[in-house]
Amino acid sequence: MNIGEIAKRAGVSRSTVSYALTGKRPVSEETKRRIQAVIDELDYQPNASARALKEGRTRTIGLVIPPAGRRLTDMQLGFVASVVDAAARADLDVLVSPSGGEHDRSFERVVTGRRVDGVILMEIRLEDDRVTRLLQSRLPFVGIGRTRRPEEMSWVDVDYETLMAKCVHHLADLGHRHLALVNxxxxxxxAGYGPGHRARAGFDRAVAERGLQGVRVCCAxxxxxxxxxxxxxxxxxxxLTAIATINEAAVAGTYRGLAEAGLNVPRDFSIAGVAAQHWAESMHPPLTAADVPADEMGARAVELLIQRIAxxxxxxxxxxxxxxxxxxGTTGPARPRT
Known part of the structure; x- marks a missing residue:
């Protein structure tokens, strides 16, 4: 059943039915009643676009993720799932869109197409063109992460600098003097990925405070x-006797490499990091880690976005x-390497 059939049965034009449904133009009460009687008789349900026009809302939020084709980490998947769940509880739909490179057109359609009431942005860089674009558009948005200017937007984030420093101090307390950061x-x-830079700052600070020998590497x-x-x-x-990491996708390979070298974890070598809790617990042995509360972060991001939309x-x-x-199970007292 469509608007044309309703208009025919009510003896009015299609535009009059549309105005009655959306409220964009005034329609007499008598005409509204006649149209409503036909709608009730036919059990017609206005589509989402009509409801959105009437309410001034799409009831949809955008979730901007890393580029399609890049494997999302377990933590990132946790953010996506928690945003979708929290949005569903608020009776909102989620439009997922990649960004970066050839996907910038998709991001621009989200910003300019009036398809969403607001946006949640993931994987934020210290200098992020997407944040600049959203600020220009005045479309409400919230970040999971933050730029170099945290005051310019609303956000939920993990304190990677503090957490990495905690990992280093924990390893130092166990007697480890030679550590590596696997970023x-x-x-x-x-490109300015915020967590990577903040983890590096926390690692450097803690290594200096404890008088340790530290080396930093990036890893795919x-x-x-x-x-x-x-x-x-x-x-x-x-x-080296220990590693601190924020690269959870590489940790399984780290385990394999240590086993191949004949090193037992944690007897001969320790690993600590920042990772999603259920993922850290599922490793063998379970990873000593600052547990990122992905579920809470996604839910809080949705909450903040709803407030900004309102x-x-x-x-x-x-x-x-x-x-x-x-x-x-991955950290223990340091043993000198031979």
Missing amino acids: RNAELVA DDAQSGQTCLQQLLAEHPE DPGAPHRHLLLAPPVSLR
Whole structure:
């Protein structure tokens, strides 16, 4: 059943039915009643676009993810799932769109196409053109992550600098003096990926405070690269006894590389990091890590976005999370390497 059939049965034009449904132009009460009687008789349900026009809302939010084709980490998938779940509880739909490179056109359609009431932006860089574009558009948005100017937007983020420093201090407390930071992939870090830069700052600060020897490397986001990275680290820095990492996608390969080198975790070598809780718990042995509360972060991002949609002029809100390091099976007292 469509508007044309309703108009025919009610004896009015299609535009009159549309105006009655959307409220864009005044329609007499008598005509409204006649149209409503036909709608009730036919059990017609106005489509989403009509409801949106009437309410001034699409009841849809955009979720901008990393480029399509890039494998999302377990943590990133947790953000996506939590946003979708929280939006569903608020009776909102989610339009998922990639961004970056050839996908910038998709992002621009989200910004300009009036397809969403607001946007949640993932994987934010210290200098992020997408943030600049959204600020220009005045479309309400919230970041999972933040730029170099945190006051310019609303966001939810993990305190990677503090958490990485906690991992280093934990390893230092166990007697480890030679540590490596395994960061995300080099291209991402070079592009200004916020967590990568903040983790590096936390690592450097804690290493200096404890008088440790530290080395930093970037690693592609997959297990094979993790294994190769570990092999290179051991070859170039045989004195290493521990790794701190934010690259959860590479950790399984790190495990394999250590086993291949005849090193037992945690007896001979320790690993600590920042990772999604259920993923860290599923590793063998379970990873000692600061557990990123992906479920809470996605839900809070949706909550902040709903508030900004309702009141775009309200002051920006910020939520910075620093969960404790959960001690599991990958950290132990340092043993001198031979």
